[in-house]
Amino acid sequence: MRVSFNYYPHGKRKALTMSYDDGQVYDRKLVEIFNEYGIKGTFNLNSGKFDTEPYVSRDEIKELYKGHEVAVHSLDHPYLTLIPSEELVYQIMEDRRNLESLVGYQVRGMAYPYGDYNDIVLNSLASFGIEYSRTVRSTKSFRIPNNFLEWHPTCHHDQDVIEKLKEFKSLKEWEQMPLFYVWGHSFEFERNDNWELIEEFCKMASFDETVWYATNIEIMDYINALKSLKFSADGSMVYNPSAIPVWIGVDGEPVKIDPGEKIYLK
Structure with missing residues (x-):
């Protein structure tokens, strides 16, 4: 008997997750595109900016990001590395409190503002109830x-993301x-007038039976x-x-x- 650890939920062999920062009003269009194609996203929000231009309003948070994280x-x-320790606590915990009061679930994930962090910041996050945090350093790998507190993404959506998707789709089943x-900011599509990029990506990536579409927290929990x-000891249970x-x-x-289940393998 050979046991392997290479399956996502429902026996799927690959996973796709998206991460978008800041919570500007352009998230509305991005979420609409994600929903149309069955793509799951994590949205990293600055609650201190809600109800100011060009950010989303606190009243829409729960419904807008429903089905996402x-x-x-x-x-x-x-910049988290340039503030006193007391301010670091306040910036993270107050944002977490605000978001949890709006969405009604525990917020356990994060993305570093500006991608800025050091060992002090990283090692503090667990005490704030943060279990993962995304950087902005693209690995180009899968x-x-x-x-998970130093979670480097594959790439930004402007980094040849369509070609990277083709590579992902062609991976052999034995890959681990x-x-x-993919990460980015929704305002970049508006600024660069290239909404067709993310629409094409989502269309190409969508409804693949070999892929698990998940939020960041779902990936980590799994x-x-x-x-x-x-x-x-003998591998039978x-x-x-x-x-x-x-x-x-x-x-x-x-x-x-x-x-809670125990199963016998042989």
Whole structure:
């Protein structure tokens, strides 16, 4: 018997996630495009800017981003490495409190404003209830991060994203859980007058039965649940202690393990 760890939910072999920052009014059009093509996104918001031009209003947050994820981007978008420690606490925790009061769920993710962080900032996030944070350093790869608090995306949407999508779609099944992670700002499409870029991308990426379309937090939760599986010494039993189902490969076929379930593999 051969056990492998290369399946996303429902036995899918690849995953796609999107991440967009700041929460300007152009998110409305971007969300509409995502919804049309079944794409999932994470939106990193500065709640201190709500109800000012050109940002979204707090009254629309819950409905606008429904089906997607809202995450922290700090209250006012400062350089986090240039502020006192007390202000760092305030910028993260106040943004988190505001967002949670609007969306009605725990906000556990983040993107670094300006991509600015250091070891002090990174090592503080867990104490603020932040479990992942995205950088702006594009890897051009489809690798899952080693540290979710230093989550480097695949690429910005202006970095030949269509060609990168073609590469992603052509990956062989033996690749280890490839993840395509695209980031950017919705205002860039308006500024550059290239909304057709993201529409073409979403159309090409959509409704692929081999791809799991997920938010950032869904990706992180799934990978952590997969890593939390408990195996017996001889590999004949596996127990899922997490709160979500996970899939493993058994002799090349996906096998689902429900939350709290123990199964026998041989």
